[in-house]
Amino acid sequence: MEALFFLAHDEFTGKPQVARPSLEICLIGAIFCGLLFTGRISVNDGCPEATGKHGRGDRASAAVLAEIAAEPAGYPLREWIDHLRPSVVQLVVDQLADAGLVTRISERALLRRTHRYPPTDLLVAAAGLTEIRAVVLGPTGPDVYNVSLALLAWQLGLDDVCEPQVDRRMLRSWLDRAAKPMPPAATAVLAAVEAAIAASVYGGERH
Secondary structure: OHHHHHHOEOOOOOOEOOOHHHHHHHHHHHHHHHHHHOOOEEEEOOEEEEOOOOOOOOHHHHHHHHHHHHOOOOOOHHHHHHHHHHHHHHHHHHHHHHOOOEOOEEEEEOOEEEEEOOEOOHHHHOHHHHHHHHHHHOOOOOOHHHHHHHHHHHHOOOOOOOOOOOOHHHHHHHHHHHHOOOOHHHHHHHHHHHHHHHHHHHOOOOO
């Protein structure tokens, strides 16, 4: 989740490089995948459910898990994405700032205030990009973590992460192959993310 946040922002200025709706949706997808891969949620009939398993997770993931665990009725992944969107970026920013990984900077531009989050450590900020490039270009075999990160980066519109060695068409082909062995629950999460982004784009949420 942190790796995806850094991928979505300029590594030097901390300015967002993607549309806010897409960032919100993909961050939720990253949190869901993290909870899923650590066994803290399952996905049954398209609905996330807390398993009761506890682990040393990050604060943003713990907050999402608590909401899922507190809800007795099962709601589809898409509904959870819509519910969590207003708060997820702030959750992640608070976590990164409290850990000393980003600096919060607010600036007034024309009639609105903008925010950027320059990283305090460029190596940490570049870790997600390095991971994706290593698994796509190197001998390291893909796993559920780096494949989900690469797929979520693609959904954010970051389709140039492996250029010039791998162009957009080649990366898409690699993603299609790497996604085939993914667990069905992870596939459901990623499909919900894709559907939510499509709805936000065609619904006019481009800010």
